[in-house]
Amino acid sequence: MANAKIGEALRLLGLDPAAVRVYLALLELAPAPLSGIEAASGLNGAELAEAYGTLVAAGLASAAEAGADMVAPVPPAAGLEILARHRAAEIEESRITVGGAFESFRRQRLAAYNDDLVEVVTGEAIGPRMRHAWASAREQIRQFESPPYFLLSEATDDALATLARGVTQRVVYSRESLEYPGRLKDAIEPCIKAGEQARVLPSVPVKLVIIDEAYALVSLSIKEADVHNTMLVVQPCGLLSALIALFEQSWRNALPFHGRTTRPGGLPPADRRLLWLLAGGASDDVIARELGISRRTLFRRLQVLMARLGAANRFQMALQAQRAGWL
Known part of the structure; x- marks a missing residue:
């Protein structure tokens, strides 16, 4: 050797x-x-x-x-x-020393950094923070939307302004959103007409807004949002990645709320709204209220639409309406 x-x-x-x-x-x-x-x-x-x-x-x-x-x-x-045992003991001692040094570093330096990964925003600070979020978006906003709502009068204007800047906006609405008085007409439909991509689920797991890949705004609980008026701001970390994955999975499972709105021969706007509401899972009472008609008039319109589409029931009507380009 x-x-x-x-x-x-x-x-x-x-x-x-x-x-x-x-x-x-x-x-x-x-x-x-x-x-x-x-x-x-x-x-x-x-x-x-x-x-x-x-x-x-x-x-x-x-x-x-x-x-x-x-x-x-x-x-x-x-x-x-x-010699080998002595060397192994030295290596183990070195490993413990280095590990201890890093743990000390983590406690002193990384702890302060980790504290900034999730920020708690409460009360009157929520409105300005949400407005800043919409204004800061550059590529896309992903959102779970459901009542109860914070009292933010400028929210719809902020969303429309963001869409006007070319920012993609994808929103999964809960069925309660469509049924909330005035929400469909005053907030949801204007955004959809401005280019928002909307889908509907029976319920959403959390009130959530994801700004690009940068951060997310999360209400602590849907049921408690109107009581605690508290929001979390989640910076890039494993939690933000999990929230993005949750949204994408829910988006794939959700029902498109609005697609093409024209058809050769035309369709009255009121009938289009009726079909959108049906596709979103709204109840008859909610549809009648949003259209400003009685339940009897609603049933009559449904019968006319089913006859035009050759459908024997509402399920067949929804399928035929989609094929015809009405949904």
């Missing part, structure tokens, strides 16, 4: 360079007088004595007998085992 390789192995076991040089000389010359090892290793008397003492202590060389100058290496099994 090349001396360089042996020397590197001994250094990895923790021997200093002087001891390695002496051991290599022993392998080549011993048994030999210590003075001969001195010449081969290039060490002087004091350095040689110290290096050879290291080898003896490590169990790799025999101790020189009193009055004798002959030295030689000894079978290294026991010595190497001791």
Whole structure:
């Protein structure tokens, strides 16, 4: 085995360079007088004595007998085992030291950083923060929308202004959104007409607005939002990634609320609204209220639409309306 390789192995076991040089000389010359090892290793008397003492202590060389100058290496099994254990202990101590140092760093430095990943916004600060969110969007906004609503009179105007800037806006509405008095006419339909992509689910898991890939606004609870008036601002982290994934899965499962609105031959706007509301799962009472008609008039219009589409029931009417381009 090349001396360089042996020397590197001994250094990895923790021997200093002087001891390695002496051991290599022993392998080549011993048994030999210590003075001969001195010449081969290039060490002087004091350095040689110290290096050879290291080898003896490590169990790799025999101790020189009193009055004798002959030295030689000894079978290294026991010595190497001791060196290996000692080296392993040093590595473990180093691992613990470095790990402890990082833990201290994490507590002192990263803790402050992690505290900024989720910010709690309450009360009157919510309105300005939400307006800033819409204004800061550059590419897209993803939203879960459901009552109860914060009292933000400018919310619809902010959404329309964002759409006008070319920002994509995808919203999953809960059925309650469509049934909330005035919400469909005053907020939902204007945004859809302005280019918003809307879908509907029976319910949404949380009130949520995701601004680009930058951050999210989250109400603590749909049921408690009107009581606590509290919102979380979630910065980029694993939680934000989970919220984005939740939205995308819900979007895939949701029913499109609004598609093409024209058909050869035309369809009255009131009938289009009726079909949109039906597709969104609104109840008859809600549809009648939003259209400003009685339940009897509503049923009559449904019968006319089913007759035009050749449908025997509402389910068939929805399918035929989609095929005809009315939904």
